[in-house]
Amino acid sequence: xxxxxxxxxxxxxxxxxxxxxxxxxxxxxxxxxxxxxxxxxxxxxxxxxxxxxxxxxxxxxxxxxxxxxxxxxxxxxxxxxxxxxxxxxxxxxxxxxxxxxxxxxxxxxxxxxxxxxxxxxxxxxxxxxxxxxxxxxxxxxxxxxxxxxxxxxxxxxxxxxxxxxxxxxxxxxxxxxxxxxxxxxxxxxxxxxxxxxxxxxxxxxxxxxxxxxxxxxxxxxxxxxxxxxxxxxxxxxxxxxxxxxxxxxxxxxxxxxxxxxxxxxxxxxxxxxxxxxxxxxxxxxxxxxxxxxxxxxxxxxxxxxxxxxxxxxxxxxxxxxxxxxxxxxxxxxxxxxxxxxxxxxxxxxxxxxxxxxxxxxxxxxxxxxxxxxxxxxxxxx
Ligand SMILES: [Zn+2]
Ligand SMILES: [Zn+2]
Numbered sequence: 001x002x003x004x005x006x007x008x009x010x011x012x013x014x015x016x017x018x019x020x021x022x023x024x025x026x027x028x029x030x031x032x033x034x035x036x037x038x039x040x041x042x043x044x045x046x047x048x049x050x051x052x053x054x055x056x057x058x059x060x061x062x063x064x065x066x067x068x069x070x071x072x073x074x075x076x077x078x079x080x081x082x083x084x085x086x087x088x089x090x091x092x093x094x095x096x097x098x099x100x101x102x103x104x105x106x107x108x109x110x111x112x113x114x115x116x117x118x119x120x121x122x123x124x125x126x127x128x129x130x131x132x133x134x135x136x137x138x139x140x141x142x143x144x145x146x147x148x149x150x151x152x153x154x155x156x157x158x159x160x161x162x163x164x165x166x167x168x169x170x171x172x173x174x175x176x177x178x179x180x181x182x183x184x185x186x187x188x189x190x191x192x193x194x195x196x197x198x199x200x201x202x203x204x205x206x207x208x209x210x211x212x213x214x215x216x217x218x219x220x221x222x223x224x225x226x227x228x229x230x231x232x233x234x235x236x237x238x239x240x241x242x243x244x245x246x247x248x249x250x251x252x253x254x255x256x257x258x259x260x261x262x263x264x265x266x267x268x269x270x271x272x273x274x275x276x277x278x279x280x281x282x283x284x285x286x287x288x289x290x291x292x293x294x295x296x297x298x299x300x301x302x303x304x305x306x307x308x309x310x311x312x313x314x315x316x317x318x319x320x321x322x323x324x325x326x327x328x329x330x331x332x333x334x335x336x337x338x339x340x341x342x343x344x345x346x347x348x349x350x351x352x353x354x355x356x357x358x359x360x361x362x363x364x365x366x367x368x369x370x371x372x373x374x375x376x377x378x379x380x381x
Contacts, residue, residue, distance in 0.1 A: 083155030155293035170293035
């Protein structure tokens with residue numbers, strides 16, 4: 001007979017399994033819509049309604065081309081793993097012991113600060129504290145955030161997207177952008193090719209009951225296309241400005257204050273950061289992004305404006321890359337709403353660091369950062 005503890009563990013395991021299953025519901029919904037659209041378009045429209053053989057072949061070939069790129073980019077976005085934080089950022093057991101044994105917040109700050117001096121980071125919270133994830137027990141690389149849904153720190157986190165049941169991050173941002181673009185193209189192709197049948201229906205040249213699937217397909221494709229075009233446009237805007245969704249809500253903070261364009265290298269270079277420098281791969285859902293997801297080039301004024309509270313951080317992970325200096329705003333989860341949850345625990349992770357930094361060392365910067373961040377957020381929205 002199982003012990004109470006074992007029963008509890010089993011119940012917890014069943015609960016986790018339920019949660020994991022529920023997280024797939026949005027993906028299952030999207031896949032179901034795609035499967036139905038396939039039936040409606042290929043069977044109902046192309047095979048049973050279209051009269052001309054040439055038109056039928058053209059429709060079917062083009063449809064499958066759009067579908068292929070749409071599904072390919074969707075698959076890549078879903079199943080590409082989120083970037084792992086390098087082990088160098090994890091506090092070793094000795095440092096963790098020191099952290100646990102530290103008697104004051106100031107002592108804890110010093111432990112993390114001392115450890116971070118050997119890391120290629122320049123991000124800070126608004127108060128100037130080192131960004132540390134208590135759950136993952138490592139210092140966060142620049143632009144990385146803890147995702148409460150994934151339960152891990154995610155490199156260059158953009159947001160957690162339930163429609164792909166994955167974090168949109170450094171590793172799959174190109175795929176996500178292509179997914180939006182191809183999904184929009186897929187919907188527009190369907191809408192434009194079914195439009196003539198919708199017009200025929202209004203002219204009473206088509207029986208609505210017999211062609212129910214085609215008429216519904218027209219409306220559904222228009223509805224999805226309208227939703228996708230704004231999202232696709234927004235992410236293209238973010239790509240050419242080298243900004244994540246999180247950073248568009250809360251600009252990264254540099255020594256001179258928040259700078260929403262702090263990572264911007266010019267529109268074309270920003271585009272290449274995500275899509276790579278090989279033109280042949282830009283439209284293909286294959287990995288071609290530049291960089292390692294841990295360090296990022298910044299604008300010149302921030303490179304010369306070294307953040308002195310950390311001392312020198314021009315370090316390298318050993319691959320010959322020298323890391324520039326920059327600071328980023330603290331992490332907050334209150335700005336993005338339910339569908340983009342992130343860092344539920346991050347504020348708590350850093351509370352002791354921030355409160356200590358505010359009360360001792362960085363009062364002036366904290367005040368100026370807080371006041372100047374608000375107008376930026378308002379403008380961006
Ligand atoms: Zn974390
Ligand atoms: Zn996530």
